[in-house]
Amino acid sequence: MxxxxxxxxxxxxxxxxxxxxxxxxxxxxxxxxxxxxxxxENIPSAFAALFSRGVLLSDIGVSLWRLLAGLLIAGVIGIPLGLAIGFWRGVDQFSAPLVQFLRMVSPLSWAPIAVALFGVGSSPVIFLVAMAAVWPITLNTVSGVRALDRQHLQVAQTLGATPFETLRTVVVPSIKPYVLSGIRLALGIAWVIIVPAEMLGVSSGLGYEILNARDRLAYDEMLAVILVIGALGMVLDWVAQKVLR
Structure with missing residues (x-):
């Protein structure tokens, strides 16, 4: 072989x-x-029932949209925050207690607050996904900054590079592997979080479909949706590996 x-x-x-x-x-x-x-042997008929109701593909699309929206928000917040913590010791010392506290709180603990702030619908789900994904991205960015060779920064400054040029030509290429690893880790965590998050008063998404199947005692459909979630998670991780390389 x-x-x-x-x-x-x-x-x-x-x-x-x-x-x-x-x-x-x-x-x-x-x-x-x-x-x-x-x-x-009940799974094929369960998939047939889901497709006949026209819910499975639309639920997949909604869940993926919420996932990507939450990851985008987490990246927009986490990467600049990680750069600031990594480069400036004062920011690190100022934010350390708050960051450690927040990242140790389960993202699902924020669910009642998210519903109170944003109501029902996609917004609280995206908020919970972002809360779950922001810390892996932040901490990996910090690790990338701290692993940066300071001599490279000194060379850039000696050659007269502006702060933006230094960021673009030295910092970003150096920390990119760390940031991409953080995004991949955040993707896995966010995909785990999005399913229970979609059980909070929404009427679409894979998490909602599990709850709906349970309420209808359609256990075979519930298991079929769980299989879809697992398969999609594997595909997302594989795509993330290929794209992030």
Whole structure:
């Protein structure tokens, strides 16, 4: 087996193994209709029901839009904040207690405040996504600034570079790997947060669809949406790796 094919073969074997365990679990609980509703053979009909109602693709689009909007806000806030903390010790000392406090608070803890401030709809969801994503971006930017070779800055200043030119030609290329790693980490965290966030009074999105399926006792549809969330998360992480490189 070639080195290129080995990861694909082993990954496929892992998926098959998980499917077998899934089938055994759902068929070993004889008489428990709730568990048997999660059986693998029910998933195709569940997907068919979701597509027939025309909700799945629209929910995916809404969730992805909220995710990207929250990430954009987190980047706009987190990168400048990370630059300021990394370059100026006074800013670091001034903001350290607040940053440490805020990043240790679960983003979902802000849910009641988000609903009170923004009402129901997409705005509180985007707010919670931004709250979850801003700290990985900020802290990775700080790490990039602190890893910067100060001699490069001195050379730029000696050559008469303006602050903007120094930022563009020295700082940004040097910290870019750190920032991109922070964005990828933030993407994973935000995708985990967006599902429970979409259970807060919204009428669209994958999180809402899970809640809706549960209320209708359509457990097979609920599991189908969970599978979509997991698959989309994998695709998003793969795309992030390719794009951020």
């Amino acid at each position: 070639s080195k290129q094919a080995r990861p694909w073969v082993l990954g496929s074997a892992g998926i098959v193994f998980a499917l077998i365990l899934w089938w055994i679990f759902t068929h070993s609980a004889t008489g428990n209709t709730m568990i048997t509703a999660f059986a693998p």
